[in-house]
Amino acid sequence: xxxxxxxxxxxxxxxxxxxxxxxxxxxxxxxxxxxxxxxxxxxxxxxxxxxxxxxxxxxxxxxxxxxxxxxxxxxxxxxxxxxxxxxxxxxxxxxxxxxxxxxxxxxxxxxxxxxxxxxxxxxxxxxxxxxxxxxxxxxxxxxxxxxxxxxxxxxxxxxxxxxxxxxxxxxxxxxxxxxxxxxxxxxxxxxxxxxxxxxxxxxxxxxxxxxxxxxxxxx
Amino acid sequence: xxxxxxxxxxxxxxxxxxxxxxxxxxxxxxxxxxxxxxxxxxxxxxxxxxxxxxxxxxxxxxxxxxxxxxxxxxxxxxxxxxxxxxxxxxxxxxxxxxxxxxxxxxxxxxxxxxxxxxxxxxxxxxxxxxxxxxxxxxxxxxxxxxxxxxxxxxxxxxxxxxxxxxxxxxxxxxxxxxxxxxxxxxxxxxxxxxxxxxxxxxxxxxxxxxxxxxxxxxx
DNA sequence: CACCATATAGACAGACCTGTATGTACTTGC
DNA sequence: GCAAGTACATACAGGTCTGTCTATATGGTG
Numbered sequence: 001x002x003x004x005x006x007x008x009x010x011x012x013x014x015x016x017x018x019x020x021x022x023x024x025x026x027x028x029x030x031x032x033x034x035x036x037x038x039x040x041x042x043x044x045x046x047x048x049x050x051x052x053x054x055x056x057x058x059x060x061x062x063x064x065x066x067x068x069x070x071x072x073x074x075x076x077x078x079x080x081x082x083x084x085x086x087x088x089x090x091x092x093x094x095x096x097x098x099x100x101x102x103x104x105x106x107x108x109x110x111x112x113x114x115x116x117x118x119x120x121x122x123x124x125x126x127x128x129x130x131x132x133x134x135x136x137x138x139x140x141x142x143x144x145x146x147x148x149x150x151x152x153x154x155x156x157x158x159x160x161x162x163x164x165x166x167x168x169x170x171x172x173x174x175x176x177x178x179x180x181x182x183x184x185x186x187x188x189x190x191x192x193x194x195x196x197x198x199x200x201x202x203x204x205x206x207x208x209x210x211x212x213x214x215x216x217x218x219x
Numbered sequence: 220x221x222x223x224x225x226x227x228x229x230x231x232x233x234x235x236x237x238x239x240x241x242x243x244x245x246x247x248x249x250x251x252x253x254x255x256x257x258x259x260x261x262x263x264x265x266x267x268x269x270x271x272x273x274x275x276x277x278x279x280x281x282x283x284x285x286x287x288x289x290x291x292x293x294x295x296x297x298x299x300x301x302x303x304x305x306x307x308x309x310x311x312x313x314x315x316x317x318x319x320x321x322x323x324x325x326x327x328x329x330x331x332x333x334x335x336x337x338x339x340x341x342x343x344x345x346x347x348x349x350x351x352x353x354x355x356x357x358x359x360x361x362x363x364x365x366x367x368x369x370x371x372x373x374x375x376x377x378x379x380x381x382x383x384x385x386x387x388x389x390x391x392x393x394x395x396x397x398x399x400x401x402x403x404x405x406x407x408x409x410x411x412x413x414x415x416x417x418x419x420x421x422x423x424x425x426x427x428x429x430x431x432x433x434x435x436x437x438x
Numbered sequence: 439c440a441c442c443a444t445a446t447a448g449a450c451a452g453a454c455c456t457g458t459a460t461g462t463a464c465t466t467g468c
Numbered sequence: 469g470c471a472a473g474t475a476c477a478t479a480c481a482g483g484t485c486t487g488t489c490t491a492t493a494t495g496g497t498g
Contacts, residue, residue, distance in 0.1 A: 023474090039260065039345060042351075044456080046455080046456090053476095055476040055478090056478085057477090058476075060456095061474085066455095117348055119399075122345065122399055125402065126346065127260070127346065130336070132261075142403075169404075173416070174393065176400065177397075180338075180392075180395040181388055181395065185368070187388075189385075190388050193388050194389060197392070197416075197420055200423050242444090263484070263485060263486080265485080273445085274447065275448085275488090276447090276488090279487070285485095
């Protein structure tokens with residue numbers, strides 16, 4: 001299916017009010033907002049249907065079950081988040097080190113948004129842990145964390161550190177930790193603090209190559 | 220063992236089978252286990268009552284509402300967790316720097332436990348965020364995060380860093396980040412990695428006094 | 439023994455949950 | 469105009485949720 005245009009061909013404009021979108025997008029946007037603001041278990045199908053202005057049968061035509069909607073919601077969050085990370089890290093003129101640090105810049109804008117409520121995947125894992133019975137949802141969450149790990153690893157690899165895997169989990173910790181701190185204290189200063197911390201760690205001999213000063217480089 | 224006494228009156232019998240405990244303790248232990256393993260919203264009162272082998276009226280005599288039980292559960296987790304942190308950081312012979320790093324040692328054992336499911340308060344915040352309608356629960360979660368912040372601040376204060384507040388949130392990030400990483404990857408190596416990262420950061424001129432090489436305390 | 443606090447057992451109300459069923463209106467292509 | 473596809477509106481089934489109710493059993497203390 002094409003994005004929004006398969007049914008209503010004139011609704012190709014982004015940022016339209018909800019009732020101008022095709023039903024499937026209305027449902028997904030409404031669910032995404034409600035799941036993130038509140039939590040997944042505490043938001044029922046009926047509410048999503050009511051707030052998206054859709055009939056119940058229409059909902060179940062597009063999403064066979066609530067679990068299906070949840071997984072779609074998490075994939076949607078994954079896509080948009082990785083796009084933000086990519087656009088931050090792929091800006092022209094960044095050195096390999098700066099590219100790693102750019103993931104912290106990507107957080108700044110979301111943190112300042114009043115609607116910020118933490119990491120959707122940490123929240124998802126809180127509600128759908130190993131003992132849950134929703135393979136689709138759990139797989140989507142797992143895919144995000146693996147994807148993030150690989151993404152950071154790919155950024156760190158060009159630095160040619162002596163212990164890159166260790167650096168990856170340290171940077172990931174600063175990254176995920178920043179989200180938790182920002183969520184609980186609402187202080188965006190954590191972004192600068194952790195970007196600097198990451199810089200120190202990456203430049204430090206502990207995790208970089210044992211000969212300080214030898215950097216493999218790029219421009 | 221006294222700090223927990225507000226919640227647990229006669230817990231001198233650790234490790235006893237559930238049915239040897241008083242009803243209130245049976246309820247709290249069962250609820251604690253279920254809330255943490257699954258999630259709070261997905262575990263109903265009926266299940267807690269069934270698994271703790273208690274009558275419904277007995278439950279509502281000890282806990283006026285489910286929200287009351289949840290808040291008590293979180294206070295119980297707060298108490299036990301701060302006790303672990305205290306016992307790790309107050310060991311004899313530790314330098315001020317080592318005391319800060321000791322909070323990472325405290326995580327190691329919980330991480331290796333098969334029952335480890337992440338931070339109960341991050342999970343709690345995922346289910347009872349700012350828009351929830353459970354003041355008691357939200358207050359308990361907020362109290363934990365403030366308490367942890369103050370605890371780390373009190374450990375860092377003796378180091379006499381030039382920007383202690385910045386160091387506090389960096390260490391907190393490594394701490395909370397380690398929990399998230401451990402939860403999603405199940406790799407306890409994150410503990411050593413982040414303890415070392417914290418050491419580097421604390422010893423680095425960036426967050427210690429601005430004249431590199433001049434270290435106020437440490438040791 | 440009587441008294442009382444505390445426990446168990448289980449029915450019940452009222453709300454909410456997911457998912458299905460029924461029927462109707464609107465648009466589009468032939 | 470007609471058939472097919474899509475969406476809307478609403479009722480309903482069957483289950484679960486929290487919290488209340490009644491009735492009964494037990495154990496310690498006077």
